[in-house]
Amino acid sequence: xxxxxxxxxxxxxxxxxxxxxxxxxxxxxxxxxxxxxxxxxxxxxxxxxxxxxxxxxxxxxxxxxxxxxxxxxxxxxxxxxxxxxxxxxxxxxxxxxxxxxxxxxxxxxxxxxxxxxxxxxxxxxxxxxxxxxxxxxxxxxxxxxxxxxxxxxxxxxxxxxxxxxxxxxxxxxxxxxxxxxxxxxxxxxxxxxxxxxxxxxxxxxxxxxxxxxxxxxxxxxxxxxxxxxxxxxxxxxxxxxxxxxxxxxxxxxxxxxxxxxxxxxxxxxxxxxxxxxx
Amino acid sequence: xxxxxxxxxxxxxxxxxxxxxxxxxxxxxxxxxxxxxxxxxxxxxxxxxxxxxxxxxxxxxxxxxxxxxxxxxxxxxxxxxxxxxxxxxxxxxxxxxxxxxxxxxxxxxxxxxxxxxxxxxxxxxxxxxxxxxxxxxxxxxxxxxxxxxxxxxxxxxxxxxxxxxxxxxxxxxxxxxxxxxxxxxxxxxxxxxxxxxxxxxxxxxxxxxxxxxxxxxxxxxxxxxxxxxxxxxxxxxxxxxxxxxxxxxxxxxxxxxxxxxxxxxxxxxxxxxxxxxx
Numbered sequence: 001x002x003x004x005x006x007x008x009x010x011x012x013x014x015x016x017x018x019x020x021x022x023x024x025x026x027x028x029x030x031x032x033x034x035x036x037x038x039x040x041x042x043x044x045x046x047x048x049x050x051x052x053x054x055x056x057x058x059x060x061x062x063x064x065x066x067x068x069x070x071x072x073x074x075x076x077x078x079x080x081x082x083x084x085x086x087x088x089x090x091x092x093x094x095x096x097x098x099x100x101x102x103x104x105x106x107x108x109x110x111x112x113x114x115x116x117x118x119x120x121x122x123x124x125x126x127x128x129x130x131x132x133x134x135x136x137x138x139x140x141x142x143x144x145x146x147x148x149x150x151x152x153x154x155x156x157x158x159x160x161x162x163x164x165x166x167x168x169x170x171x172x173x174x175x176x177x178x179x180x181x182x183x184x185x186x187x188x189x190x191x192x193x194x195x196x197x198x199x200x201x202x203x204x205x206x207x208x209x210x211x212x213x214x215x216x217x218x219x220x221x222x223x224x225x226x227x228x229x230x231x232x233x234x235x236x237x238x239x240x241x242x243x244x245x246x247x248x249x250x251x252x253x254x255x256x257x258x259x260x261x262x263x264x265x266x267x268x269x270x271x272x273x274x275x276x277x278x
Numbered sequence: 279x280x281x282x283x284x285x286x287x288x289x290x291x292x293x294x295x296x297x298x299x300x301x302x303x304x305x306x307x308x309x310x311x312x313x314x315x316x317x318x319x320x321x322x323x324x325x326x327x328x329x330x331x332x333x334x335x336x337x338x339x340x341x342x343x344x345x346x347x348x349x350x351x352x353x354x355x356x357x358x359x360x361x362x363x364x365x366x367x368x369x370x371x372x373x374x375x376x377x378x379x380x381x382x383x384x385x386x387x388x389x390x391x392x393x394x395x396x397x398x399x400x401x402x403x404x405x406x407x408x409x410x411x412x413x414x415x416x417x418x419x420x421x422x423x424x425x426x427x428x429x430x431x432x433x434x435x436x437x438x439x440x441x442x443x444x445x446x447x448x449x450x451x452x453x454x455x456x457x458x459x460x461x462x463x464x465x466x467x468x469x470x471x472x473x474x475x476x477x478x479x480x481x482x483x484x485x486x487x488x489x490x491x492x493x494x495x496x497x498x499x500x501x502x503x504x505x506x507x508x509x510x511x512x513x514x515x516x517x518x519x520x521x522x523x524x525x526x527x528x529x530x531x532x533x534x535x536x537x538x539x540x541x542x543x544x545x546x547x548x549x550x551x552x553x554x555x556x
Contacts (some may be wrong), residue, residue, distance in 0.1 A: 002488070010457055014488035179288055210280075210292035 025143050028134035031097030033127040034068065034075060038137070039120035040090035043242075044077040045109045047088040047267055050236045052106045053081035060149035063103040066126075068095060079106075080152050084233045085256075085270040086240065087154070093123050102128045103151055108135075108144035115140070158270060159256055162249035164223035166196060167262065168216065170246055173201075174238040176214045180205045181231040183212050191228035191274040196250065198224060205231075227253040228276040237269035303421050306412035309375030311405040312346065312353060316415070317398035318368035322355035323387045325366040325545055328514045330384045331359035338427035341381040344404075346373060357384075358430050362511045363534075363548040364518065365432070371401050380406045381429055386413075386422035393418070436548060437534055440527035442501040444474060445540065446494065448524055451479075452516040454492045458483045459509040461490050469506035469552040474528065476502060483509075505531040506554040515547035 001016040036044075045064070053061035065078040074089045112135060116124070124137040128146065135142045180192050185207045195202040199220040204213045227250065237259050249258040253276070259269040279294040314322075323342070331339035343356040352367045390413060394402070402415040406424065413420045458470050463485045473480040477498040482491045505528065515537055527536040531554070537547040 009493040010454070011491045012457075012461070012488060013490075015486070176288070179290075183290070208293070210290060212291075213289045215287040 025141075026129075026132045028127045028129045028132050028143060030127055030129040032099040032129070033096045033125055034066075034092050034099050035094040035123050035125050036075070036090065036092055037120060038116050038118075038122050038124060041124050042113060042116060042120075044075075044088040044090050045113055047240045047242075048077045048079040048086040049106050049109055049113075050240055051079040051081060051084050051086035051269075055081075058149075058152075060103055060147050060151055063105045063147040064109055065101060065103050065151045065154075067101040068092075068099055070095065078151075078154055080154050080157070083230065083272045084237065085154055085157060086237070086267070087269075088267045089265070099128060101151075102133055103147040103149075104133055105144055105147055108133075108142070112142065157256070158268065159249075159251050159258065161251065162258065163225070163251050164196075164221055165247050165249045166201070166221045167219050167245055168201070168248055170238055170241045170244060172216055174235065176203050176216055177231050177234055177238070179214065180212045181235065183207045183209045184231060185209065189230055189274070191276060192231045192234065193226065193228050193276055195226045196221070196224055198222075223250075225250055225253055226276065227257065228274040229257060229271050230274055233271045237271055240269065241267075303419075304407075304410045306405045306407045306410050306421060308405055308407040310377040310407070311374045311403055312344075312370050312377050313372040313401050313403050314353070314368065314370055315398060316394050316396075316400050316402060319402050320391060320394060320398075322353075322366040322368050323391055325518045325520075326355045326357040326364040327384050327387055327391075328518055329357040329359060329362050329364035329547075333359075336427075336430075338381055338425050338429055341383045341425040342387055343379060343381050343429045343432075345379040346370075346377055348373065356429075356432050358432050358435070361508065361550045362515065363432055363435060364515070364545070365547075366545045367543070377406060379429075380411055381425040381427075382411055383422055383425055386411075386420070390420065393420075435534070436546065437527075437529050437536065439529065440536065441503070441529050442474075442499055443525050443527045444479070444499045445497050445523055445525055446479070448516055448519045448522060450494055452513065454481050454494055455509050455512055455516070457492065458490045459513065461485045461487045462509060463487065467508055467552070469554060470509045470512065471504065471506050471554055473504045474499070474502055476500075503528055503531055504554065505535065506552040507535060507549050508552055511549045515549055518547065519545075 001018060003014045003016055005012040048064050052064060061080055067076045067078065069076060073091050075092050076087055076089045078087050124135055127134045131146055133144050133146055177192060180203055183205055184190055190205050190207040193204045200218060201216045203216065243261050245262055246259050247262055253273055257271045257273060261267060279296060281292045281294055283290040326342055330342060339359060345354045345356065347354060351369050353370050354365055354367045356365050395416065402413055405412045409424055411422050411424050455470060458481055461483055462468055468483050468485040471482045478496060479494045481494065521539050523540055524537050525540055531551055535549045535551060539545060
């Protein structure tokens with residue numbers, strides 16, 4: 001099994017292998033499927049994939065859950081690790097057979113983000129069988145194994161209620177936290193401290209490098225609370241927000257911090273707080 | 279010891295240290311020195327530094343030897359590891375005191391390559407004491423420790439004679455060896471095999487990936503010989519040649535391969551051969 005490539009005086013003879021040894025693509029002949037536009041599919045990946053677990057402790061959490069909400073006409077993407085959660089809902093174009101939910105490895109989704117063309121109105125067909133998922137678009141067929149196991153009961157992790165909520169300018173808040181992160185020490189996590197105080201947020205942090213303090217003004221809200229968090233998780237969530245303004249919902253300084261759009265319900269990011277030293 | 283930096287609402291307070299704890303620069307007050315143009319100094323570093331030893335087995339060989347040839351009006355830079363050697367001579371502008379030879383850490387020379395300006399006719403002053411070397415140019419003073427120990431007797435490693443020599447086009451030869459290196463396996467060194475054959479060189483190699491063969495024509499020479507070498511060392515040497523043509527001098531297929539310019543003696547690269555399986 002040799003291939004010869006020659007040009008000028010150069011001759012390469014490359015050893016090959018028998019095509020019979022190439023693994024056969026698993027067929028995904030199931031009728032269970034869902035069709036999405038490129039734009040929606042890309043958005044739901046981009047706005048969740050940052051939150052997948054990167055450790056192999058619970059392999060199922062290294063993937064993104066795709067879950068059908070048939071009555072709503074939507075499908076949700078959900079990613080979660082031990083410290084945060086991201087949900088993004090998009091409308092589906094079509095759903096067939098008994099498609100309900102699957103957990104797709106984040107690596108396959110990352111590859112799709114790279115190879116999906118920019119024609120946002122075109123559609124991608126996703127079909128699932130017991131162990132595999134196929135993606136079909138243009139002349140491409142990509143097949144990936146599904147992750148097996150029980151996904152986290154993520155709905156139970158989302159607080160049902162909040163004590164108060166604050167409208168913030170996403171880029172302002174993001175920039176302040178980025179500045180604060182300059183003082184972060186890579187070996188010890190120094191929490192970012194946010195003091196919500198009726199009409200502004202005092203953001204501060206301290207590490208062995210020094211101290212930082214900044215203030216962001218907000219529309220007046222009804223309460224005050226001091227809460228801490230890991231800047232990496234908050235920055236990743238803010239970075240995934242396409243809106244100019246979002247709502248931050250708070251219940252207590254030990255309860256999850258919720259980020260969501262102002263008047264819609266199409267995404268939700270959750271960041272667990274860090275306990276602050278007093 | 280705090281520094282406060284503020285702008286807008288942001289306030290950084292950075293911890294500092296007492297300036298008394300900053301180490302004092304070692305003074306290099308010796309009269310022993312040499313002055314070179316930027317252009318010559320850069321050339322002698324660039325054409326030798328690729329050959330310094332990267333292991334710490336013999337720390338002295340991780341540096342470049344600078345050696346005065348007073349009668350010639352030149353200074354040589356010499357770098358050597360267990361498999362190759364590079365020498366580059368340049369004329370000095372001025373020499374003072376008892377400057378004779380020092381071994382300068384390659385790290386300091388690499389830094390100088392980065393920060394020396396492009397004004398090639400300007401000069402850099404190098405002064406040495408027992409343990410330190412200083413470089414003075416424009417408004418910069420850089421001080422480095424010298425490497426201590428006995429440098430390799432590099433002159434003894436250079437063959438005094440050759441059996442025959444071949445004029446080659448540097449870029450042609452380099453490109454063929456680069457192509458051959460595509461088949462190199464990173465775990466096993468596959469030697470590049472050069473069959474010098476009166477008026478051409480047959481270059482070939484084989485690895486578990488495949489085989490390669492190519493031919494470079496040369497002006498007729500008087501002999502034939504098959505010799506092998508590690509492509510990395512040959513490519514590094516060819517890459518450092520600024521000439522279009524060089525002379526390759528061969529003695530036997532177990533003796534060092536010498537590369538030098540056609541009609542000058544200002545540089546010399548040596549690559550040890552690899553023993554070939556027959």
